[in-house]
Amino acid sequence: MKLFSAKQLKEADQATEKNEGITSIDLMERAAGQAFEWIDAQLKGQQVPIYIFCGIGNNGGDGLALGRLLLNKKYDVHSFVVNYSENRSKCFLINYDRYKNTSKEWPKLLKSVDDFPDIPANALVVDAIFGIGLNRPLDQWVKQLVIHINQSKTFTIAIDVPSGMFVDSATPDLEAVIEASVTLTFQAPKLPFFLPETARFSNSIQVLNIGLDGNYLAETPTKAKLITKPDVQKMYQPRDKFSHKGTFGHALIVGGSYGKMGAVTLAVKACLRAGAGKTTTYIPESGYTILQTAVPEAMVIAAQESKHLVDFSVSNEYEAIAIGVGLGTDVKTMKGFKKFLETNKTQLVLDADALNLLAQDKELLKLLPKNCVLTPHPGELERLVGKWKNDFDKLKKTVSLSKSIDGVVVIKGAYTITVYHDQYYINSTGNPGMATAGSGDVLTGIITGLIVQGYDVLTAAVFGVYLHGSTGDLAAQQTGYNSLIAGDLIDFLGDGFIHLFRSDNVPQETAGNNRKNSN
């Protein structure tokens, strides 16, 4: 699903008006109508005081149109105009007049803190103060109004975006943003709904389709995409009946150190479960028995050194090498790692301590082969790219890193973002249960397993991240969040694949009939 910028959404509005021969006031009526339908479907006529706060631009126009529709359905509506400027938009003014013709009570003008109404605890608040047009910090008194609404702790519905949130750049003041209970967003979600600093404001997102021009939406490329099930269904490569283990590649997992062999165990198991034809691990000698016992399906090459890997001389028979899980950052390991990078030509997935080693000596980044995949969590990313000022700056820095290595960077988090050059792929699956030791090792294994089967690195990263999250969601249905451990992600990975082609609304016992493809 594409995440359009504010500028693109405005262009889509214009294309719709032109191609359908409608005016922006018609489009606003459509948007407000959709919001009304949604709210009416929840309230079903129940009488609660509805407090609508409207700005003086088109977001405010939406609020007034919504207020009129609610009044027509005999809801108890109290409207306020947040008079932050005299530059009222045309559509606001038209809806202001229409509102006055519907209601005996005019919207109350708010001009300063003294005008703020008390908001009853049982009220439903509608936030239509600012939408995607916000482009500078709020006036002090408008910020105070946002704080006043947030402090009311009432159920708050934001129209299009929570007011105060910037869509295409970092939100300058995180105290001046509406904390929405639900965000009714038009046509497509917006990028900051998924970024760590701002995601908490746009809780529970409902996308309302207002029928913007299909051609414009289809043909306009976006920097950011939200990756959902239909996107990954297209990525899945069905298996040929006559395939054999050689068809699905050979992966090497390099890592482990004394006390950290579990990381390799998890990665190699995940790699196999993701579908790699063969896997080999290259580990310090002390892990030999552990690996052979824990994962009989994997081959093991034990290095001479017992506790840390020092020498990384591996053959070039693998389709991909994952390196870093449980590796440690011993000085000798660093030396060997550098030597390995100087000669290696195989596709790489770098995680954990491999990233820490790269961060210790950034010159090593130049030795990475094209199209490698880096999977840092925020701490590892910061060590690689330096401190960022905000989420947008973090993306910018990650884009630079991706371009400089000509590879893929997976920023792990609640919404994991895969960055390739200046494209962002935002993952929609996963849950807080996955914040547990070893979860990242499993992801490394999954991505590596997909690469060796022939998925290109970007697809392997985006698809792998989705699968990892959806598997976590399936596992959590059995374990709950607290009890989910990384091993569960491996156990449920098969269900993750099967679930890709299962309709979400079909009860479990009949779901199998709806499977188009399974692994």
Ligand SMILES: NC(=O)C1=CN([C@@H]2O[C@H](COP(=O)(O)OP(=O)(O)OC[C@H]3O[C@@H](n4cnc5c(N)ncnc54)[C@H](O)[C@@H]3O)[C@@H](O)[C@H]2O)[C@@H](O)CC1
């Ligand atoms: N045809 C259309 O254009 C449609 C617009 N829609 C609504 O229109 C919204 C966008 O409307 P607008 O572009 O009018 O903008 P907003 O209503 O989001 O903001 C109002 C205006 O205030 C000014 N402004 C920006 N920051 C300010 C600040 N800190 N203090 C004071 N003034 C500030 C800007 O000039 C901005 O245009 C969307 O989010 C959506 O809710 C929907 O009705 C769908 C159709």
Ligand SMILES: [K+]
């Ligand atoms: K809003």
